[in-house]
Amino acid sequence: MGQIICAGLGPGDPDLISVKADRAIRQARHVAYFRKPGRQGQARRIVDGMLAPAAAEYPMEYPVTTEIPFDSPDYNRLLADFYDDWADRLAALAATDDVVVLCEGDPFLYGSFMHLYVRLRDRVTVTVIPGIPGMVGCWNASGTPITWGDDVLTVVMGTLPEGEMLRHMQHSDALVVMKTGRNLPKVRRALTMAGRLDDAWLIERGTMPGQRILRLADVEAADCPYFAIVLVHGQGRRPVALAQVAE
Incomplete structure (x- = not known):
């Protein structure tokens, strides 16, 4: 059984990624990251050139960003479904291999990964690598x-x-x-x-x-x-x- 490793990427400069996160990213065979539809995504941009050629990528595209008010029931429902779905997908991948999830800044400081973490921590092994907050x-x-x-x-x-x-x-x-x-x-x-x-x-x-x-x-x-x-x-x-x- 694998595990899910969330790599904190720091504030944006690739040189500010920790040695531990750098090692995990370069060795990863499965890499997931958040992004807006149609965009590369900030997390993916930071690690450009670091991923192994054969690494499988899993862009997690937000269903909504600023199109509707963030405190509306529809906004909360759409995002809850999004996190539920990706928690299931990542748990399935981690059943056989490690999965690295990229997160700008520090994952536990207003990071999107927190919403996956609370859904995954009782299902699979989750390791969080801290990052320099933005x-x-x-x-x-x-x-x-x-x-x-x-x-x-x-x-x-x-x-x-x-x-x-x-x-x-x-x-x-x-x-x-x-x-x-x-x-x-x-x-x-x-x-x-x-x-x-x-x-x-x-x-x-x-x-x-x-x-x-x-x-x-x-x-x-x-x-x-x-x-x-x-x-x-x-x-x-x-x-x-x-x-x-x-x-």
């Missing part, structure tokens, strides 16, 4: 530490209601806003109300080709790709203590 690649690309001293870091979803988003922005030192995209106007409004827009940065395609780092205040609301994260760096809650450590 947000880590982005704040390193910014060239500025994201937190200092006792700063509290909050990760906020751009899909949250505006009022809830604002509350988190007002009560945290450092911020990461994920799932921006079409939510960028709402994110900008909340940051403005929190008095933090001038300190916010938009990191597009962090560590990937075409990387851009811009002040959010200078970005048009429509100019935001899917692979984008908003950062507000912490300033340090105890500058005196930090200075003493430095001395």
Whole structure:
């Protein structure tokens, strides 16, 4: 009997894949990855040139992405059926051989693989190889530490209601806003109300080709790709203590 190995690929730069994940990917005979219909898929792009010539590929194409609201019953039903179906397919493959599932970032940090994991963990052996989260690649690309001293870091979803988003922005030192995209106007409004827009940065395609780092205040609301994260760096809650450590 085989197992399912989920390889965390990191933020996008192939050089940031771990040695363990690299080894698993290159040795894989069965490789599955998520993608939008008709697209290569970000995970597949990252490992381009790494797969064995005879490796069988299994593109897992989402049935829906942004066509209907993510919180609608139809959206949840379609995705639940999608994950159920692919859990069955992967379990069948793992009955006789190992299967490597590719996942951008870290599989356990907002990764799509989590939905397969909860369906598979009691059926087959599942090994998860951690990856550098995308947000880590982005704040390193910014060239500025994201937190200092006792700063509290909050990760906020751009899909949250505006009022809830604002509350988190007002009560945290450092911020990461994920799932921006079409939510960028709402994110900008909340940051403005929190008095933090001038300190916010938009990191597009962090560590990937075409990387851009811009002040959010200078970005048009429509100019935001899917692979984008908003950062507000912490300033340090105890500058005196930090200075003493430095001395």
